[in-house]
Amino acid sequence: MGFMDELVLSIICLVAFFGMAGGALMGPVLPSMVEPLNTSREAVGWVLGVYTISTALFMVLLGVVTDRIGRKKVLIPCLLINGVAGLAGYFAPNLPILLVFRFIQGIGIAGMVPVVMTMIGELYDGLERVHAMGIMSMTTAVGSVSAPFIGGTLAVFGWNYSFLFYGLTIPLAFIAMLVLPETMNMKANPEQRTGFKKMFMSLKDIRVAYTVFLSFAVFFLLYTIVIYVPFILKDNFGFTSQGAGLALGVEGASVVIFASQAKRLASKYPKYTILGIGFTLLGIAVVGMSGVNSIPLVFMLLLVFGVGFGMVQPLLNALITQVAPDDEMGSVVSLFNTMKYVGQTAAPAVLGVILLNSNLAVVFITSSLLGFCVAISTFIMRHKIYTTDT
DSSP states (O other): OOHHHHHHHHHHHHHHHHHHHHHHTTGGGHHHHTTTTTOOHHHHTHHHHHHHHHHHHHHHHHHHHHHHHOSHHHHHHHHHHHHHHHHHGGGOOSHHHHHHHHHHHHHHHHTTHHHHHHHHHHHOOHHHHHHHHHHHHHHHHHHHHHHHHHHHHHTTTOTTGGGGGGGGHHHHHHHHHHHOOOOSOTTSOGGGSOOHHHHHHGGGSHHHHHHHHHHHHHHHHHHHHHHHHHHHHHHHHOOOHHHHHHHHHHHHHHHHHHHTTHHHHHHHSOHHHHHHHHHHHHHHHHHHGGGOOSHHHHHHHHHHHHHHHHHHHHHHHHHHHHHSOGGGHHHHHHHHHHHHHHHHHHHHHHHHHHHHHSOHHHHHHHHHHHHHHHHHHHHHTTTTSOOTTO
16 A cells, blocks of 8 residues: 555544544443433433434435435534534533433434445455455454543543543544545436435345344444443442443453454354354353452453454454445445444443343343344354355
8 A cells, every 4th residue: 555545544444443432432431420410320321322323313314325425525524523512512511411412423423434434345445445444443443442441531530521532533524624535436327326215125135134233233232331331340349430441441452352363263264153153252241240249250251242342343344345235335334334323222222221120230131142142143044144255
């Protein structure tokens, strides 16, 4: 790659970093918000939930829009929206107003990761595309390592200081406007560009539909960890927000290590095997959290979760660009990413109700069932879904 190619890929990866780090940043801060915002631990989970609802609602819409008007015309405004609404959260006087800002912020996030994934698909071919997608996966994995620590560290100064981090996407928007090329073929006939009907018709392909579902499942499990492990660390072991963020960073570190091996694993083992083992590890880590009685055990389970996530997520990102029709890639990738946020939204919605009527142990056991069921499904459906040649 030449200098400009490397610069373009660096900007794309920065966008992906902020897009992925946006939710994880707040995880360790949630316990610190309960008292200042005069709310409950069940309600404060919606600081993440409403953000992901908004993202899920707008991501599919923006996916169709970007297939019609271009990538940059969606990406740049979304970076600005994310930054401005994120900064506004710093000034929120109560939970309802904060949730309004988070909803607006979710609109910005909706047009970030899917657009840059699509741009990689259009900028690179063959092994260069695999290489670029691998670097982006590493970047998002680094985000999962650093974001909880950054959020927890900023929360030492006050519960709202973590929102200042989002403002960095404002200067990034202007840099992206100057550096990134428009990758979509703007000469294509507008009538041939993807619409909602054509996008959803792609789900008739079982490979597309199943990959989209797996995207939901892995992020439901991730946000079980992100939202509820900090409460275990605070209630049972006296961790601060910063300490909880550092603990979640351990999970992210193992993601980085195993994400870097994704290409090698995929070249040696069938895809369904990697997915099945990965989801099994996710289930084991989540169910283990239901009975933790020591800090070393918490860290061990976070490491196991990171290994499973590092096996699953990079492979899914690559698979969706392989199984999506070429002329619908932007919209299908957006649908795929939408299900990540649906999973993030469903976690506090479903598990919050369970927590109201039981305890954290039941929350983790319930969530783990999804991981184990998905692991079993990958082997049951292996001949219909992925082969080593996919």
